[in-house]
Amino acid sequence: MQTVLWTLIFLATYCFMEFMAWFTHKYVMHGFLWSLHKDHHKKDHDSWFERNDVFFVFYAVVSIGCFLLWKYHIFWAGLPIGAGIFAYGLSYFLVHDIFIHQRFKLFRNVNNWYAKGVRRAHKIHHKHINKEKGECFGMLFVPFKYFKK
Template identity: 60%
Template sequence: MGILINILIVLATFIGMEAVAWLTHKYLMHGLLWVLHKDHHNKESEGFLEKNDSFFLIFAIPGILCLAAGTYYHNEVALMIGIGVTIYGAAYFFVHDIFIHQRFKIFRNADHWYFKAIRRAHKMHHKHLNKEEGECFGMLWVPFKYFLETRGK
């Protein structure tokens, strides 16, 4: 397969993962798996790790399986999908855990309209302490109103 096709598969997977993350967050994390996600909203855990961090493993498994299948069976499509999932996972870690929640105290003074909008949308998501009535379940794509709210600030 050509390099352009491989890049398109990785890019499509990365973009598709935002939809997967949104759907999973809204319907599983704020539904059936709320027991694991609840401490992320209520700060029940006092340590560095939360029950919510188990989603890191849950979401990593498909990426690992695709990387392994792509490598072991020489399947370029599976490998490119695994790379796309893995890149999205890394982006999620940097944006959600480091930038938004400041688990590591870096990127505190990012002063760009896009990052301000993401932070604002996530703050609105966390204003809801229970699993009902949530909003802004995505990470990289948030409702346009947050871009407008943070424009010029």
């Protein structure tokens, strides 16, 4: 029974992270922490790292914190929550940083309808290089208007 409960918590956390990604992007990254996110829209440096990567580190710390709370028997659901946050972060890294932005030269030839829609939606978002008017959505939930055959 515990395995079923942990699996449900893991899946719920993973799905909730899609909301958190949208919320953080719209109200934090394009809000009061724009100073950390703007180099993602307009690269103003020669480094491979971006100030925007601080957001990845924040969620990694939250995930690790959940693992530690579980390990030291402080919070029994820390393991599935930490794993859900980690799994979403890994998915996000693979889709956003590797597939879309090509920070590593992998998945260059993926060319199905879903991949094209995700790329198209992200390109439209990056068309706006300023803080305002950047259309925001999650990584997995992309409005259907971007999917064309």
